[in-house]
Structure formats: structure tokens, C-alpha cells
Amino acid sequence: MGLISNGTTLLDAGALDSGVATGAMTLIKTLTASSSGTLSFVDGSASVVLDGTYKEYIFKFFDIHPATDDVEFQFNGSSDSGSNYNVAKTTTAFNAYHNEADSSTNVGYRPFEDLAQGTGFQGFQDNYGADNDQSGVGTLHLFNPSNTTFVKHFISRSSNYHNADYAIDCYVAGYFNTTSAIDAIQFKFASGNIDAGTIKLYGIK
């Protein structure tokens, strides 16, 4: 039985009517690190959706705190449901930085942080500090990962507290150079555990 108000169906058949505005951004999954080696979002596992349901996915990560000082936070994609994270990528990387002592600033391209058809993990930011109050945050947009015609683009912006007390504003973009669907994304530090932090996956309708 439907719920109808003033002639408008609000809900029926176990769901809100498609005409009822519910917002375009849907939380899919939250993973919380606790001395975790990796955090992985695998389509079809643990209620994760990472397929053709949405055309854009957004990961938001915050309070990411490494167990080891001076390490790089990274990600990679999988086309075999997380058995391997090694998809070829070509990427760009640049950042702006400024230290608390006000003695060093710049914006510049980071050639040693980009990839040219590399299958290794792509870094968001290097030199994470592991002091108790140090952490990093950011977003990663992944577009149409289930497409089997085109490569899969991604765009990231992130900010971290550098181990030498810098504010770092990092920009990474590129594409998974595959026409296979990307069905899993993994996050980790280049060395040591993710001591603490949260990563949320959203789908954009």
C-alpha cells in the first residue's frame, strides 16, 4: 500500500517514490583504521558498491595518522576484485607547501611523485608526520569505474601535516589505463600501518 499525500505518492513497494528528493550523494561504506596494514573497498564485499550503480564515486579520508614517521599515503586500483592491486596508471602530481617557521614556500610539479604507466601505488602525499596531533585529509574522485570502453579517470586533492611541520596542499590526477572495470580500491602507507583514520566511500547519483 502506498503512502499518498495530496495526490502525490511518497512511498510505495518498500521504497521512497522516485519523485521524492533524497539528495544525490549516498554514503556507501565507512572503514576505520586501527593499526591497519591496508584499507580496501571491494565491490560486492562487506556491503561495498563500486560498479555501474553510480557514475562517480568519492572517497573522503580524514584523521589519517601513520604508525611510522615520514611516510607516503597511497592508493591503487584492482580489476580482479582485490586479488591484485596493480593497474597501470599515468598521473600528474603537484603541490603547494608552507612551513610553520615561515621560511619555505612553493607551488610546483612533483616529477618523482607521478607515474608513467606505472603499476605501483600512487602517492597522495609524502612525508606524513607521526606526532600525536599530526594527520592528513583529502578526497579522491573516481569516474565511471565499471566502464569497459574508456580508461578510468581520477582526481584527488589532499592536505597533510608534514613531519617537518609544513602545511602541504597536494593535487594528483590521472587515469587507470585499462578498459577492464575497476572494482576495488586499496589505501595504505608506503611503510608501516595506518595507525588511525577514517575513509568513507560515497556514490553520486
Added chain:
Amino acid sequence: MAIISNATTIADAGAFSVSLGAMTHIKTLTASSSANLQFVHGSSSVVFDGTYPIYMFKFIGLHPATDNSSFTYQVSTNGGTSYGVNTTTTYFRGQHEEDGSSSALTYVASDDIADDTGFIPLSEDCGNDNDQNCSGTLMIFNPASTTFVKHWLNNMSATQRNDYAFNEFMAGYFNTTSAINAVKFEFGAGAIDAGLIKLYGIKDS
């Protein structure tokens, strides 16, 4: 009493059980020759605490009363009694003059902040011709954390007073482990003649 449709609980105990979207509008403030606009947790229906892990401000059509004034902000850890938390930031921008004679991508050291408590410029040198304004987005991550510093990311598009398009990027962190519970926006000189600031929360679960 629950609302159940086709054996699916749609609403119960005063809340919806189905997803209504992850991005929640909290508050809109409209400037009208306003000296400043403030979002204070617990005041005027503003939520700015641990309810959401990420807060997003949208600036729409901010028009300064005074030419060549910078749009700025600061935060409070005491419910808006005072604004002035130490922050370290980066600032760079792309710029292009309307007559096509000048363009650049550059870090601007005079517009960043090194561990200081002053108001933070989000948009520099705003023009106040009738059609000039600035718009953009500011995200603040987990302001209620009492463990980590509080990171933020900002991007503005602005009409500079000498008819440049400015694409401005700022990021940084409030260097405190106290919870941030209020945010204040103002121009460096003169009132906010017109414009909207909207606050959204990005849902936790």
C-alpha cells in the same frame, strides 16, 4: 508507529530508515551589508560539532562593500566568544586578465599564514564593481576532534579588482587539539554587501 511498505520499514522512532542522501543542508546565511557572518554551534539551528565528520561551506556571489578587500575567515574554540586559532596555510592561484595581457600560476607568499592567529584570506583583492563577486567552497574536516589538528581545503573563483579572473587554492590546518565550534567570515575591510554562505554536513552513517 513505524511506516512499513512492502515489508520494508521506511520510517520508525522519529527517523527515516531509508537513505535520504549523505549531504545535509544545515544553515544558510544571507548577507545584507553585514559586518560578518557567523556559524556558531548550538545557535540559530547551526550544527557544527561531531554530528558530521566533514563540513562544507558554499560561498555564492559574495560582494564586498569596499573595493580591494579580501574575503577572510577564522574559527573559535569557545563558541564564538573569540576567533583566533593558530593556523599554517598554503596559497597559490591561477590568474588571467580580461584583456588577455597577463596570466600566471604562482605561489603568493604574502597571502599565506605561518602559525598565526589572524583572519585567513580565502579570496584576495576582491573587486566591488556591481557585477564583481567571489564564489567557492571550503571544507573543514572533523572539527570536533580533540586528538588531531583540524585540516581544511578551499577553492575560490573571484573577480579581482583590476579585472583579473582569480582561481585561488588555499589549504592548511588549525594547530589545536581543542574542538572548533564556530566559524566567522568577513571582508578585511568593509561589510559583506551581498551574498550567501551555505553550510552542509556530510553524513557519518
